[in-house]
Amino acid sequence: MSMISKLRIALAGVAVSAGLTMGSLPASAETITYLLPAPLSLPAFGPFVLAKQRGYYKAEGLDVEFQVGKGGVDVAKQVGAGNAVIGGGIGDTPIIVRPNGIPVKAVAVLGGGALMQLVLDKDKGLKTVKDLKGKTITVLSYQDTTYFALLGMLASQGMTKDDVNAQAAGPVNVWKLFLAGQADAFASTPDWTAQVMMAKKAIEVIPSDQLFKSMAQAIVASDETIQKKPQLVEKVVRATLKGMKDIMADPNSAAADFVKATPELAGKEDFVALSFKLYNQYVYGGQKVLGEMDEGRLSALQDFYVKEGLVKAKTPVKDLYTNQFVK
Numbered sequence: 067m068s069m070i071s072k073l074r075i076a077l078a079g080v081a082v083s084a085g086l087t088m089g090s091l092p093a094s095a096e097t098i099t100y101l102l103p104a105p106l107s108l109p110a111f112g113p114f115v116l117a118k119q120r121g122y123y124k125a126e127g128l129d130v131e132f133q134v135g136k137g138g139v140d141v142a143k144q145v146g147a148g149n150a151v152i153g154g155g156i157g158d159t160p161i162i163v164r165p166n167g168i169p170v171k172a173v174a175v176l177g178g179g180a181l182m183q184l185v186l187d188k189d190k191g192l193k194t195v196k197d198l199k200g201k202t203i204t205v206l207s208y209q210d211t212t213y214f215a216l217l218g219m220l221a222s223q224g225m226t227k228d229d230v231n232a233q234a235a236g237p238v239n240v241w242k243l244f245l246a247g248q249a250d251a252f253a254s255t256p257d258w259t260a261q262v263m264m265a266k267k268a269i270e271v272i273p274s275d276q277l278f279k280s281m282a283q284a285i286v287a288s289d290e291t292i293q294k295k296p297q298l299v300e301k302v303v304r305a306t307l308k309g310m311k312d313i314m315a316d317p318n319s320a321a322a323d324f325v326k327a328t329p330e331l332a333g334k335e336d337f338v339a340l341s342f343k344l345y346n347q348y349v350y351g352g353q354k355v356l357g358e359m360d361e362g363r364l365s366a367l368q369d370f371y372v373k374e375g376l377v378k379a380k381t382p383v384k385d386l387y388t389n390q391f392v393k
Contacts (some may be wrong), residue, residue, distance in 0.1 A: 097129040098298070101150035103138045107331075108257040109341035110283065112324055113176060114154070116309035119327040126301035138211075139163060146170045146288050151295070152302050156181060156211045157281030157359065160386040161368045165379040169289040172387040174303045175359050176310055177282035177345070178352025180275035182215040185244065185259055186251040188268040195223045195277065201250035204235040204243050211280065212253040218278030218370055256344035264337055273348050278370075279363045282349050292388060303391040307357045314350050317342035357392035 102111065114132070117123050123130040135141040138155045139162070145153040146168040157175045164170070184203075186192040192201070205213040213234075217227060235243055241258040243249045245265055252258070254271075262269055274280045285306060287299050313320040321339035325331045331338060365383045372380050 095124070095127050095129045096298070097131060098152065098302070099150040100130050100132050100302070101135050101141050101144055101153040102132060103135050103141045103154055106132060106134065106328070109260075109321075109324065109338050109345070110181075110255060110257050111154070112313050112320060112338075112342055112345065113306050113310035115324050115327050116312050116320055117305045119323050120309065120312065122305035122308045123302070126305050128298075128301055128305070130302075142168050142170050142286060145286055145291075148288065148290065151287070151291055151298065153286045155284050155286045157284040157364065157387075158211060158214075158367050158371070159284060159286055161364070161371055161381065162377055164381045164385060165377050170286045171289065171292060171385070172284040172359055173287045173292065173299055173391050174285040174307060174357035175282055175353075175387075176284065176306075176357070177350040178360070179282055179349040180215065180273060180278075180280040181255050181282050181349060182212040182274040182280055183254045183256070183259055183348060184216065184219055184251060184272045184274060185241075185254040185262060186270040186272070187244065187247075187249075188270050190250055192250060193270050195219055195225070195272065198251055199225065199229050200231070202231045202233060202248070204233050204240045204249040204252040206237060206240050206253065207234045208232075212255065214371070214374075214376060215274040215278060215280035216253045217374060218280060219272070219274055221370075221374075222277040256348060257341050259344055260337055260341040263340060271348075279366060281363070281367065284359075296390070300391045303357060307392070310350060311356065313342045314346055317346060355389075355392055358389050359387040361387070 118130055135144055138159050141153040141155055142159055142163040144150050157172055160170055160172055192198065203216065205216060207213065220226060220229065240252055241254065241261050244252045245262060245267060259271060285303060292299055318339050321335050321342055324338050325335050361383055364386060368380060368383065371377045
């Protein structure tokens with residue numbers, strides 16, 4: 067599945083943090099590959115970008131090299147096979163891949179909210195999920211968790227995919243078709259919602275977790291890495307969560323540093339800052355312990371996936387995650 071395909075972000079960079087400059091690496095620095103599921107070009111990857119840009123990985127003795135996989139399943143496969151030490155996905159990634167023999171767990175969840183929001187065209191008088199009966203809704207793809215979250219939202223209102231016209235549009239047209247008036251709603255993320263808001267479109271935003279408890283992004287690692295290199299996983303988690311905390315504390319400052327690390331976004335600081343504020347509003351908050359997985363939520367989500375036939379078998383919920391690195 068193309069797990070939030072085309073949705074995560076760029077980095078590179080130089081900065082000073084924790085008394086370390088981004089110049090020469092400590093002699094003991096360990097080089098690791100951090101595999102992300104899509105090209106680095108959207109603010110969804112803010113925590114990772116800032117952790118590198120502000121030297122948080124380096125302060126942990128890590129030289130992190132980011133590479134891009136071919137979607138969430140590919141990331142999980144590569145991480146499970148040992149081709150990357152750590153990877154990015156969604157909190158429910160292990161639900162989808164473990165039945166296929168891919169031994170990965172979520173080791174941190176980036177927020178207590180959900181990545182997906184349903185965005186409706188207010189100019190068409192659309193305000194609720196039930197208003198979308200017979201309407202066109204664009205989605206990234208039919209194999210993406212944002213689409214699965216849409217199915218969950220529909221189910222909460224006694225509706226199914228047959229009650230709407232869901233169209234897989236890809237990572238750009240998913241929101242551009244909506245802006246052009248060719249879709250009545252779309253399964254969004256804060257990045258795409260920000261694009262629409264920047265265009266001054268009148269919209270209604272319904273966070274998916276108001277109706278269906280889908281999940282935020284997650285850091286995933288293999289069972290083997292968790293067992294044999296727990297300190298390494300802990301370092302990556304600690305540094306990444308520090309980047310997330312920076313966005314929560316000061317999204318404008320974080321946006322400025324994010325753009326420094328992603329030259330292709332030069333001049334788009336307002337877009338990045340708005341995206342970060344939307345992540346703060348809809349995704350990053352709501353955790354008693356930053357990064358912690360909610361087992362009950364994960365279990366209920368797996369039950370839904372099995373019921374809908376989205377996965378072929380249920381996995382013991384304890385095999386899907388660990389909170390040992392966020393305590």
